[in-house]
Amino acid sequence: MTTQMLGALESGLLYALMALGVYITFRILDFPDLTVDGSFTTGGAIAAVMISGGSSPWIATLAAVLGGLVAGAVTGLLHTKGKINGLLSGILMMIALYSINMRIMGKPNISLLGENTVFNSIAPLILMPIIVVIVKVLLDLFLRTDLGLALRATGDNQRMIRSFGTHTDNTIILGLSISNGLVALSGALIAQQSGFADISSGIGMIVIGLASVIIGEAIFGARTVFFATLAAVLGSIVYRVVVALALRIDWLEPTDLKLITAVIVVIALVVPSARRTWKQKSLARIRSEEMISMPDRKQVGGGL
Amino acid sequence: MLQLNHVSKLFHPGSPDEKIALIDVNLDLRPGDFVTVIGSNGAGKSTLMNMISGVLKPDAGEVRIGGHEISHLPEYRRSKWVGRVFQDPMAGTAPHMTIEENLAMAYSRGKTRGLSFGVTSKRRGMFREQLSRLGIGLEGRLKAKVGTLSGGERQALSLLMATFTEPQILLLDEHTAALDPARAELVTRLTQNIVSELKLTTLMVTHNMEQAIRLGNRLIMMDAGRIILDVDDETKRDLTMERLIGEFERISGHKLSDDRVVLGS
Ligand SMILES: Nc1ncnc2c1ncn2[C@@H]1O[C@H](COP(=O)(O)OP(=O)(O)OP(=O)(O)O)[C@@H](O)[C@H]1O
Ligand SMILES: [Mg+2]
Numbered sequence: 001m002t003t004q005m006l007g008a009l010e011s012g013l014l015y016a017l018m019a020l021g022v023y024i025t026f027r028i029l030d031f032p033d034l035t036v037d038g039s040f041t042t043g044g045a046i047a048a049v050m051i052s053g054g055s056s057p058w059i060a061t062l063a064a065v066l067g068g069l070v071a072g073a074v075t076g077l078l079h080t081k082g083k084i085n086g087l088l089s090g091i092l093m094m095i096a097l098y099s100i101n102m103r104i105m106g107k108p109n110i111s112l113l114g115e116n117t118v119f120n121s122i123a124p125l126i127l128m129p130i131i132v133v134i135v136k137v138l139l140d141l142f143l144r145t146d147l148g149l150a151l152r153a154t155g156d157n158q159r160m161i162r163s164f165g166t167h168t169d170n171t172i173i174l175g176l177s178i179s180n181g182l183v184a185l186s187g188a189l190i191a192q193q194s195g196f197a198d199i200s201s202g203i204g205m206i207v208i209g210l211a212s213v214i215i216g217e218a219i220f221g222a223r224t225v226f227f228a229t230l231a232a233v234l235g236s237i238v239y240r241v242v243v244a245l246a247l248r249i250d251w252l253e254p255t256d257l258k259l260i261t262a263v264i265v266v267i268a269l270v271v272p273s274a275r276r277t278w279k280q281k282s283l284a285r286i287r288s289e290e291m292i293s294m295p296d297r298k299q300v301g302g303g304l
Numbered sequence: 305m306l307q308l309n310h311v312s313k314l315f316h317p318g319s320p321d322e323k324i325a326l327i328d329v330n331l332d333l334r335p336g337d338f339v340t341v342i343g344s345n346g347a348g349k350s351t352l353m354n355m356i357s358g359v360l361k362p363d364a365g366e367v368r369i370g371g372h373e374i375s376h377l378p379e380y381r382r383s384k385w386v387g388r389v390f391q392d393p394m395a396g397t398a399p400h401m402t403i404e405e406n407l408a409m410a411y412s413r414g415k416t417r418g419l420s421f422g423v424t425s426k427r428r429g430m431f432r433e434q435l436s437r438l439g440i441g442l443e444g445r446l447k448a449k450v451g452t453l454s455g456g457e458r459q460a461l462s463l464l465m466a467t468f469t470e471p472q473i474l475l476l477d478e479h480t481a482a483l484d485p486a487r488a489e490l491v492t493r494l495t496q497n498i499v500s501e502l503k504l505t506t507l508m509v510t511h512n513m514e515q516a517i518r519l520g521n522r523l524i525m526m527d528a529g530r531i532i533l534d535v536d537d538e539t540k541r542d543l544t545m546e547r548l549i550g551e552f553e554r555i556s557g558h559k560l561s562d563d564r565v566v567l568g569s
Contacts, residue, residue, distance in 0.1 A: 142419070144421055144422055144423070145417075145418070145419045145420060145421055145422060146408070146409075146412050146415075146417040146418055146419070146420060146421075146422050147417045147418060147419060148422070149401070149405055149408055149409050149417075149422040150409065150412075150417045152398070152400075152401060152405075153398045153401065153409055156398040156399060156400050156401060157394075157395070157397065157398045157399065159390075159395055160395060160396055160397060160398055161398070161409060162379055162380050162383075163357070163379065163383055163388050163396075164383055164409055164410055164412070164413045164414070164465075165380050165381070165383035165384060165412075165413055165414040165415070166380060166417065167378075167380045168380075
């Protein structure tokens, strides 16, 4: 049980970087980016090929991040310059990356057993918290800079930030690029921790990322950027714990995981909006009762 | 300061629903001019604003600011000269960001945005001072999300964001139309104070005739894509609403049809 939970914590931290990437596109840019399924594999592929070719695992990881940055930027270009719908840009890039990943790897699976990885000298449970904290803090700081504010405003009110001189094509490309860089970093580290890179490892990754972001927000709240990124990280860990617990149920098969994930995302998406509607309705009922009891006052409202 | 020379704009050219939004419009504003703009629905007032801010490009003619021909610069590159407040109170601010973050974005108008912090303690002090000039208590709510403000508060904030970096041109497109009379009056008063204090060259579209006459030093009237009347400061001083409406009907040959027209307040 304890080892299982430690395992869940470890993968939660590894996938947390991916969740932070998904947070940038899904929450900050309000852009459902499906590139993730491809760029996650790209990260693992680049790292595995370079490591088995004798490169330093750190350099290989860095190269994987670069690969993700480029993939995200291409999706951004398709969407902004090519004027292709956001969802479709991501899907196109995801499909294209499948072939590209195969070219990078040369075969569907590369084993890293016995190779020198970043986890050889430092155990994942020690290294990962450090990496995740550094990435989270850097991201928080970035989102408070002039450029970071412009990125957030691009997702919040594009027309407004354009009227203040930001070329929103550029901020969208930047956001997608950073996001997929983080996703590829996650993919590269997971390949090293699990000892292999697989061509299909990214399938369904976007849904897992969404689940982490949404679960995190539901449990821990997202009042400010600091809490929102914290929620994405913790959400990723909670997700892995839930999965570990679900797998202990006898009649569940590991392949049921994707269904469970989809159900979690659906619940997490439906419940808050249903709760909002319900709140609105009851508020409207209370207000209309108030108005009926005060027939003279046509409008009730504060000052400015 | 601002010049439009023979500017025309068509929508859906050549198709059955071709619309002439602007036709051979000429306008020349001197520095510090505060021009009110009135006209019937679809007269081309908003199109005129969009032409200056760069949201739309003219089909013919040119736009100049401070002598520079800017007709082909995109909106984001004109923003260093042009400040705007939209009609919709939701349009001018980012709702999920705080008041101070919104101000920080406005403060960097037209500059390259880099990796220095948007809100520093020095800037925060300046923001607080600017907000207190609005006199509606926003200076005590720097960390409030803008989405939690009322329409009037948001519009006052938008106005501050559009002006405190002193753009060369200020464009106001019915920026009080979505507010109730009391709040509209407050925002109008703030507009008047800010424009006169900073001596901003301003174009203000309004549906309020009384306001159009009372505010500013020049009044233009538009109809069917043209400027049909241009009233200077002196004439404007003893203009009345009746004469203005009479004049409109005389020149345009039809009644002032405007579903939102307000004769006074
Ligand atoms: N994006 C657009 N596409 C097609 N036609 C447009 C577009 N924008 C404006 N028009 C048309 O151009 C003409 C001028 O519109 P504009 O919005 O400038 O009028 P306005 O004077 O601002 O009117 P209002 O008082 O209703 O705001 C109208 O006939 C309008 O239907
Ligand atoms: Mg208009």
